[in-house]
Amino acid sequence: xxxxxxxxxxxxALAFGGVVFANTQNSEVPATNPTTNEVENQTSSNSVQENFxxxxxxxSKALGIANGTITDIELDQTAxxxxxxxxxxxxxxxxxxxxxxxxxxxxxxxxxREDRDDDFDDKEVGAADExxxxxxxxxxxxxxxAKGTVDKVELDREDGMVYYEVEIEDGxxxxxxxxxxxxxxxxxxxxxxxxDRD
Numbered sequence: 648x649x650x651x652x653x654x655x656x657x658x659x660a661l662a663f664g665g666v667v668f669a670n671t672q673n674s675e676v677p678a679t680n681p682t683t684n685e686v687e688n689q690t691s692s693n694s695v696q697e698n699f700x701x702x703x704x705x706x707s708k709a710l711g712i713a714n715g716t717i718t719d720i721e722l723d724q725t726a727x728x729x730x731x732x733x734x735x736x737x738x739x740x741x742x743x744x745x746x747x748x749x750x751x752x753x754x755x756x757x758x759x760r761e762d763r764d765d766d767f768d769d770k771e772v773g774a775a776d777e778x779x780x781x782x783x784x785x786x787x788x789x790x791x792x793a794k795g796t797v798d799k800v801e802l803d804r805e806d807g808m809v810y811y812e813v814e815i816e817d818g819x820x821x822x823x824x825x826x827x828x829x830x831x832x833x834x835x836x837x838x839x840x841x842x843d844r845d
Contacts, residue, residue: 699729699748702797703783708751709733713742713758717782718802722748730754736761779828785811788831789824793817802828810834 715737745755795817825835
């Protein structure tokens with residue numbers, strides 16, 4: 648008689664364990680859905696980015712305001728309104744401009760007397776500014792090395808050489824490409840995998 652009581656109890660425990668296991672398995676199913684959502688979010692963010700003005704278009708708008716040398720262009724997607732920030736040196740003044748990344752509307756415009764920092768000194772560059780390639784030409788040279796979205800272009804000087812630093816993101820890797828600002832040659836290329844930055 649005792650054997651009969653233990654067998655139904657063991658069967659009941661197994662059945663209960665099976666139900667708990669099945670519920671645990673079912674509760675994990677939704678956890679796989681975020682992958683689909685992540686793909687959808689990435690796709691929608693890519694489609695939004697496709698609506699952004701190109702660096703060429705923003706350069707043209709900026710140079711229409713201040714005809715000089717673009718020293719920095721950066722796309723800021725983290726702000727409430729994605730925008731480009733553009734710095735230009737022209738006629739002894741520094742222009743700081745912000746453009747809506749989609750419409751191209753000027754969001755902010757500042758003009759200050761030129762006050763270059765130590766690593767980009769007037770005396771070192773001076774009239775040579777006229778002989779520099781444009782930021783658009785630097786971007787084209789950099790994109791011949793790495794395809795992707797340009798995040799930033801900056802004109803800088805080091806060890807007597809003036810160069811553009813172009814940052815390109817291809818979805819997996821961030822590229823920093825250094826382009827000689829006089830002849831457009833590639834003088835450096837550094838990469839950083841997205842996994843390394845997490």
